[in-house]
Amino acid sequence: MPPKAPTLTEQRDAIIAQLRDPDFDGDLDDLDQRAEEIEKKIEAANRRDARLRALSASSLPAGDPQPTPEQRIQPGMQPDSQGREHPVTAAEAFIRSKALESFRASGAIGKFSVEHRDAPTGTVTSTNGIPTVPQRVPGIIPQNPDYPLLIANLLDRQTSTGNTLEYVRDTSGPVEGSGTWNKAAVVPEGTMKPQSGPFSWDTITTSLKTVAHWVPITRQAVDDDGQMMGYINGRLTYGLEFQMDRQILTGNGTTQMQGILTTPGIGAYQPVSGSTDSKLITLRKAKTQGELALYPPDAVVLNPLDWQDIELDQDGIGQFRIITDVTAGPAALRVWGLQVVTSVAMAAGTALLGGYRTGATLWERQGITILMSDSHADLFLANTFVILAERRANIAVHTPRAFVKVTFAAAP
Known part of the structure; x- marks a missing residue:
């Protein structure tokens, strides 16, 4: 059975130990490069974990209908060979x-x-x-x-x-x-307002x-x-x-x-x-x-x-x-x-x-x-x-x- 690959935590700890070792006589440039790579991987893992927790905690507004399994996949809506889900x-x-x-x-x-x-x-x-x-929303006019x-x-x-x-x-x-329904006008204080x-x-x-x-x-x-x-x-x-x-x-x-x-x-x-x-x-x-x-x-x-x-x-x-x-x-x-x-x-x-x-x-x-x-x-x-x-x-x-x-x- 092949040896198990070290985890990110184990790789990080090994690099930290080498950086702390005053007697380290290896390639410092290579050590710095590996440290930077591990740092980026850990940041990416943290972002992925934060996104997963935020998505798991999110919920749809009350009353928002949930699609049934039959509604999720309709005839003519299967992904094509390029992975496009909905045909145009x-x-x-x-x-x-x-x-x-x-x-x-x-x-x-x-x-x-x-x-x-x-x-x-x-x-x-x-x-x-x-x-x-x-409601009408402005935007680009769609066209074929x-x-x-x-x-x-x-x-x-x-x-x-x-x-x-x-x-x-x-x-x-x-x-x-004149003679239209709009009777809006400037009205002196204390006088009757016009009815449109x-x-x-x-x-x-x-x-x-x-x-x-x-x-x-x-x-x-x-x-x-x-x-x-x-x-x-x-x-x-x-x-x-x-x-x-x-x-x-x-x-x-x-x-x-x-x-x-x-x-x-x-x-x-x-x-x-x-x-x-x-x-x-x-x-x-x-x-x-x-x-x-x-x-x-x-x-x-x-x-x-x-x-x-x-x-x-x-x-x-x-x-x-x-x-x-x-x-x-x-x-x-x-x-x-x-x-x-x-x-x-x-x-x-x-x-x-x-x-x-x-x-x-x-x-x-x-x-x-x-x-x-x-x-x-x-x-x-x-x-x-x-x-x-x-x-x-x-x-x-x-x-x-x-x-x-x-x-x-x-x-x-």
Whole structure:
């Protein structure tokens, strides 16, 4: 049996004894180096011990739910070969799921699904069943690095726990100006204080809407991770996101999601008849209108053709009025301090400017769910599978005055 290696304590004591020995005739430089190494190891051990004791004594706040063993590991959330615990896309969740692994191994007929939630999780608080306006935290707007910035990512995003969405919509008039609800004033001592109001609210009741589509895929492609990820990320997932952007803008609010442009009470700006204002100037004046409503705009959605006109706008000597870094990505697009999002979902000749995070919330019931089956119609006989992607969500436009619909002047 090999001799047991000396402990840190034994090594320390041996070095101390040598340092105290007046007759020590060894290499002093080597002794100093070994002493320094032991000192560092002991400091590291002390830090590790202190961290262990602090972690053992710590506890979660009262009421903080503890995950069950089933919640700790969900399909599609197993660590990958690089040790990453949570996949970052729906395709990764699907490819890394135990369900797909079992499906491939057995080759059995049937179907299975994997859900990937990229919406922020949280508790939905309510008053009489009506969700309260959630706290909004400033930060970097998340985006898929492979695609342009989406309109949905401009909004406050929250998780819903039910199928019915109820919220209150502020229909009060503007704060500034005469005849409004704000009666705040300087009051002489001993006199009556003015009462502000009336406040006006509408209770909106709607349901979460399902956005879905599917594509056929061959059995050979099912066995190829690269093709599967291409189908899920490149076609299915982005197709859902693109349709959701359309719904956010123009959904009718009944059979579809609630669109901001179809919500009553949003602001509107259009140059007066005969105006020669360029689109660049029109946006700046519309921004002022939003600021006067006390909801400073933070972004604007434009049709690509209108953004092209703005970027290519030149002064009298041929210089571009907008200085753009042509090597930067979509997230770098800005005008008048506003984040610019271009989308063909926005009709040419119009734009939507607003305080997106303060004016509306995207409530999502589930993340993107991917389902695969070989039992659809006669596809089993053709050795073909179906991959279906769906998600459920809706928009709560609780502060319409935070948005301004812009209509550009017709070209001369």
